[in-house]
Amino acid sequence: MKKNLMLMLVLSIWGMLCSCSDSDKDPSEVPLTVSPSKVEFSAQGGSRELAVVTTAEAWTASSDAEWCKLEQAGDKLKLTVESHNEVELRAAKVTVKAEYAVDQIVEVRQSAAAEATLELSADVLEFKAKTAETKTITIETNQADVKIDTKDMESWCHVTLAEDKTSLSVTLDLNSEAARETTFKVIAGTESNNAEAEVTVKQADGSIQIELSSTEIELNSLGYRMLVTANLDVKQLQLTSNADWCKVEATDNGIVISAPTNFDQDERNAVVTVSDGKETSVEVKVVQTGEKLETGSIFNYNGQEVGVVIQNENGQIDVWALEEKEGLVWSTENKAISDLFYMESAQNMIKKVKQEENWQAKYPVFAYCAEMDEKTGMEGWCLPETDMNSKSPYHKIIANIKQLDAVLEQFGQGGYLNSSFNRKYYAKYWTCSEDQNSSANAYICQYGESKNCRVWGKGESNSKNGNFPTVLTRCVWSYKY
Structure with a gap:
């Protein structure tokens, strides 16, 4: 019994001595190093492995920042730092511990992000009212995060951001109302570091606006x-x-x-x-107006005086132009237009002429009458026929030359019956009639005392013998009502 008590006493004292020895152990006696002790990351973040050397059976590591993640693997400590978009540098501390060893501190620093930039290829877009269009804006930014803020944008405007976020497209609903305008924003970056730009979208007036050339x-x-x-x-x-x-x-x-x-x-x-x-x-x-339009009346159209009435009867009116032109040849072509020659009507002749390629250059006198169409707005000006047709405008002019001459005197254009040597008395005028004997000739007629018509070379405009100065061109307008 005494031996057992003695043994128990000895064991108890030994345990107490051992216990006091462990608690009094110096922590520096267990080596612990972490390399490197300072780590720097860019704003984009990344991962880095640290080497942990110790004789301790185990070690632990902790970070005082959520953005710095830790992962232990054998004698390695892997640091993973998230990307950030802050415009200020940020730092964290990683503490590595082992039993009976001095704690090791690793300083982790992450660079500040670049200040957000944003450039758009256009900040104003203009659209037509009733044409479907898509317009594109290119986006240049140093930020990965790009979004469109449409909270203030009208519903008729539609914006689509490209998958790569380098451009956006805009389409509009067609507009049948007054001109309209809306805006949206492009935002690049995060809440703490971003740049934004406003885009104005304009659409033209789509309401019906009737504008007339005259009221x-x-x-x-x-x-x-x-x-x-x-x-x-x-x-x-x-x-x-x-x-x-x-x-x-x-x-x-x-x-x-x-x-x-x-x-x-x-x-x-x-x-x-x-x-x-x-x-x-x-x-x-x-x-x-209600004026009489009889032989000798001045014919007005669209507010301007354009001619003098030759005759108005049987549902047809004929008007002789108040202007004429010198120096025009009948044609530059040595060929016949009609197989009916002088029997062809004036309207049929001009239709046949217009079927020719480049007819304005080939038939100057007919081109001049077409210019009268444009100038007056009255369609159908043409050369008169010869007096061989008793119903032709030329015949009507001759029959009423005294009366017409008096009217034209008011415009400084009379003198057809003046016996003195002047241009009007001796002037000849082109007709639309060709010579039945020669394709190179057409008829010219005189309106003065010598009421005659004769053939003349289509390519000639001046007199060969000087008896009268030139062949003139004056057109006639006829209309059935």
């Missing part, structure tokens, strides 16, 4: 049509007249307004309304 027109007593052009397809518009006598029609060229004859009657008025069928409309005021 006041005057028709003479003949009622010959007047053309009014518009900025829209007139066939899509509604055209109405408040007077039965005032006719309005939509054509490929524009709005044609016309009236029946109003000879020797009072002036009359009408209003033509051009409308989109909704809220927009424009009124055209129409006045038709």
